[in-house]
Amino acid sequence: MTEKLETLRDKASVRWIALLLLALAMFCSYIFMDILSPIKDLMMSTRGWDSTAFGTMQGAETFLNVFIFFLIFAGIILDKMGVRFTALLSGAVMLIGGLIKYYAVTEAFMGSGVEAWFNDHLNYIPVFQELGVAPFYKGMPASAKVAAVGFMIFGCGVEMAGITVSRGIVKWFKGRETALAMGSEMALARLGVATCMIFSPFFARLGGTVDVSRSVAFGVVLLCIAMIMFIVYFFMDKKLDEQTGEAEEKDDPFKVSDIGKILSSFGFWLVALLCVLYYSAIFPFQKYAVNMLQCNLTLVPGEGFWASNAVTYIQYAIMLAVAACSFTSNFAKDKSKKILLMVIAVIALVIYCYMGYKRGTAETIFAVFPLLAVAITPILGNYVDHKGKAASMLMIGSLLLIICHLSFAFILPQFKGSQVGGVVVAYILILVLGASFSLVPAALWPSVPKLVDEKIIGSAYALIFWIQNIGLWLFPLLIGKILDKTNQDVIAQMNEGIIDAETAAVSYDYTWPLVMLACLGVAAMILGIVLKAVDKKKNLGLEQPNIVEEK
Numbered sequence: 001m002t003e004k005l006e007t008l009r010d011k012a013s014v015r016w017i018a019l020l021l022l023a024l025a026m027f028c029s030y031i032f033m034d035i036l037s038p039i040k041d042l043m044m045s046t047r048g049w050d051s052t053a054f055g056t057m058q059g060a061e062t063f064l065n066v067f068i069f070f071l072i073f074a075g076i077i078l079d080k081m082g083v084r085f086t087a088l089l090s091g092a093v094m095l096i097g098g099l100i101k102y103y104a105v106t107e108a109f110m111g112s113g114v115e116a117w118f119n120d121h122l123n124y125i126p127v128f129q130e131l132g133v134a135p136f137y138k139g140m141p142a143s144a145k146v147a148a149v150g151f152m153i154f155g156c157g158v159e160m161a162g163i164t165v166s167r168g169i170v171k172w173f174k175g176r177e178t179a180l181a182m183g184s185e186m187a188l189a190r191l192g193v194a195t196c197m198i199f200s201p202f203f204a205r206l207g208g209t210v211d212v213s214r215s216v217a218f219g220v221v222l223l224c225i226a227m228i229m230f231i232v233y234f235f236m237d238k239k240l241d242e243q244t245g246e247a248e249e250k251d252d253p254f255k256v257s258d259i260g261k262i263l264s265s266f267g268f269w270l271v272a273l274l275c276v277l278y279y280s281a282i283f284p285f286q287k288y289a290v291n292m293l294q295c296n297l298t299l300v301p302g303e304g305f306w307a308s309n310a311v312t313y314i315q316y317a318i319m320l321a322v323a324a325c326s327f328t329s330n331f332a333k334d335k336s337k338k339i340l341l342m343v344i345a346v347i348a349l350v351i352y353c354y355m356g357y358k359r360g361t362a363e364t365i366f367a368v369f370p371l372l373a374v375a376i377t378p379i380l381g382n383y384v385d386h387k388g389k390a391a392s393m394l395m396i397g398s399l400l401l402i403i404c405h406l407s408f409a410f411i412l413p414q415f416k417g418s419q420v421g422g423v424v425v426a427y428i429l430i431l432v433l434g435a436s437f438s439l440v441p442a443a444l445w446p447s448v449p450k451l452v453d454e455k456i457i458g459s460a461y462a463l464i465f466w467i468q469n470i471g472l473w474l475f476p477l478l479i480g481k482i483l484d485k486t487n488q489d490v491i492a493q494m495n496e497g498i499i500d501a502e503t504a505a506v507s508y509d510y511t512w513p514l515v516m517l518a519c520l521g522v523a524a525m526i527l528g529i530v531l532k533a534v535d536k537k538k539n540l541g542l543e544q545p546n547i548v549e550e551k
Helices: 010-032 037-047 051-067 070-104 113-118 140-175 178-204 212-242 256-261 266-280 285-297 309-331 335-359 362-366 372-384 390-410 420-442 445-450 454-486 488-496 513-539
Strands: none
Touching: 010 070, 010 140, 010 178, 010 212, 010 285, 010 390, 037 051, 037 212, 037 285, 037 362, 037 488, 051 070, 051 140, 051 285, 051 454, 070 140, 070 212, 070 266, 070 454, 113 140, 140 178, 140 212, 140 454, 178 309, 178 372, 178 420, 212 420, 256 309, 256 454, 266 285, 266 372, 266 445, 266 454, 266 513, 285 362, 285 390, 285 454, 285 513, 309 335, 309 362, 309 372, 335 362, 335 372, 335 420, 390 420, 390 513, 445 454, 454 488, 454 513
């Protein structure tokens, strides 16, 4: 009897290094995804964007994925060409889109022939205009149009990267700690949100002068780093296939009938619809969250040390300490060490929150969003791996989502004028929302392999991402339109010169957009209840653990 060859995948340290490479690439892409979100007020005051233009540009990220069906093609490419090729392709596409978006917000673009052309063109898009889904409109600033073009291209790359990373994790962790790996990847990647919230405004205001292009340039540099991570992963993955003798997925030809197999699964549809509802209540909110806090909190800008560049670096270092200690505590086998790490994490979090309060900036307050998720996502992933209960977790996540958005809409505004009270309430709600967000990757994504055949997992993820992208295109646009429609008095005062653009940008009433997002949470919770019932009836295995103990 021949002894089984130990591969890279069998070595825990090596497969977790592979995961780290994928997670770092997504970390960088998450930063660029929201690079303009914390500086919406600066885009309005320096580039003349209104909320509709901002929302249209933000929604453009998923336009090609939804209406040109690029994500479907991405899934086919992944199934035919494999993880390695698709990872490199996604990195290159993200970088190209990032460079275009960077040019759109530079001073060089303003007054250029390109700006003139975009002002005069793309004001009417046949068919799309009639359907009300055009990515541009008459009166949309040229810089927003070109930024939208770049964001569309970036969106193709980042969503392709998303399904590729999911497939890569399944490849390296199948039969092992799949949920823990996916949860850990998303926990690290979501630190990109906090990094973006802290450093995007920092670079935009660096040196005492406002230049929004510096923020985007920072994001482009990180996309270059993401490309390097994918290149290193390429060689690791290639070595694995050489050891196992497995051919890349391209040797197993894709059939159109495969999509039919996926779509015929009722469980798949429930998971996909729950995904689009849940993510539509989170990602679009991220793009407006900082401005929402600016409009609802009474903040006193920091002075002296609290207004210096040094405090930014110190606060970010403390944030990393929170993330590192809380994350590694999940893997500490010694109980006393685990407790010590958690105590350090809690103390560091309190210090971070105090610094955010003293700095008096909305972006540093919202930056706590992913920190609780970093701490509990591995716990939840490990629980799903060994105990199951994925569908139940999705229901709990939806309930927390509803509570948070309704609290943002109706409770937080009541603390306007209270510097301490408003900030405390904001911190609590943001941390709970982040915890809610952690339930999805830990429970939902590892459930997909239970619903479809292994050879079409790439296509299944692509279809889910495509359905999800419909919401990620629609809801940033809807939020922007609702804001302009329900705040016409603010817009009128700005147009009449009663208030300036800077004041108008932080004077919006966010009640109705938040109510809309809460309704998405209600719909997601109903679907979660149905999913649990269907799982029990059809024995889909969603409530069962991912790791099957050998007898």
